[in-house]
Amino acid sequence: MKIRPALxxxxxxxxxxxDEIFAAGLRKSAGDPDWVLAHYIVQEHRIACSVAENEQGRILGFQSLRHAVKGNPYGVSEGWGIIGTHVSPHAARxxxxxxxxxxxxxxxxxxGLRNIDATIGEANGMGLAYYEAMGFRTYRSQEGLISKLYRIDPMTR
Ligand SMILES: CC(C)(COP(=O)(O)OP(=O)(O)OC[C@H]1O[C@@H](n2cnc3c(N)ncnc32)[C@H](O)[C@@H]1OP(=O)(O)O)[C@@H](O)C(=O)NCCC(=O)NCCS
Structure with a gap:
């Protein structure tokens, strides 16, 4: 498996x-290539978007990190990062x-981020367990969503 920036x-x-995550019932909607391009790859507040691909060049999953700007639609504090993770169920665990x-x-x-927000559906046990395993901790919940926070110690930069 190779991890590299999304192109x-x-x-x-x-x-x-x-599509595979949607088909497995783990996501409310899919997302066509044009939407993926705009929403993740060329997103204006992108800090990073990495893909995992296997030896055949198949994308197994990706993770995006964007910068929370003032008035962002997620209600995340300005200056924080916002993370999203999507791994095909065929490559899970x-x-x-x-x-x-x-x-x-x-x-x-x-x-230079200090805080990263991960917001997950409260019924998404695997998403909650994954972020918890990565070191995120719950800091708020609202309307069926749980938000977890990862703090970055500036001394470890
Ligand atoms: C949640 C998700 C990102 C995990 O990705 P993954 O590649 O399977 O994660 P990893 O194999 O690196 O697992 C890391 C750790 O997370 C935890 N974890 C991951 N999946 C888990 C599950 N289904 N149940 C319990 N713990 C889980 C475990 O602690 C695991 O470590 P371990 O396997 O050594 O026990 C992936 O299942 C996914 O994309 N799901 C659908 C979309 C989604 O829910 N995204 C996140 C919320 S928006």
């Missing part, structure tokens, strides 16, 4: 991963999410 040419493969998080953390430190 425009990955939109199709990332969309396929979202094989360390893909953990490997993606290492790349994201490197980018977060380089950017």
């Amino acid at each position: 425009s040419a990955d939109a199709q493969g990332m969309s396929q991963a979202l 094989q360390g893909v999410g953990s490997a993606l998080f290492q790349a994201t953390m490197q980018a977060a430190r380089t950017f």
Whole structure:
């Protein structure tokens, strides 16, 4: 498995991963390549977006990190990071999410982030368990969503 920054040419493969997550009932909607391109790859507040691909070049999953600007639609504090993780159920529990998080953390430190928000559906046990395992801790809940926070110690930058 290789972890690398997402490129425009990955939109199709990332969309396929979202389709697989949707088909498994783990996501409310899929996301066509144009939407993936705009929402993750060329998103204006992108700090990082990494893909995990296997030896055949198939996208197994991806993780995005964006900068929370004033008035962001997620209600996340200005200046924080906002993370999202999407791993195909065909590749689940094989360390893909953990490997993606290492790349994201490197980018977060380089950017100088101090806090990262992960907001997960309260019924999404695997998402909650994953972020908890990565070191996130619950700091608020609202309307069926649980938000977890990862604090970055500036001394470890
Ligand atoms: C949640 C998700 C990102 C995990 O990705 P992954 O590649 O399977 O994660 P990893 O294999 O790196 O697992 C890391 C750790 O997270 C925890 N974890 C991951 N999946 C879990 C599950 N289904 N149940 C319990 N713990 C889980 C475990 O502690 C795991 O470590 P371990 O396997 O050594 O016990 C992936 O399942 C996914 O994309 N799900 C659908 C979309 C989603 O829910 N995204 C997150 C919320 S928006």
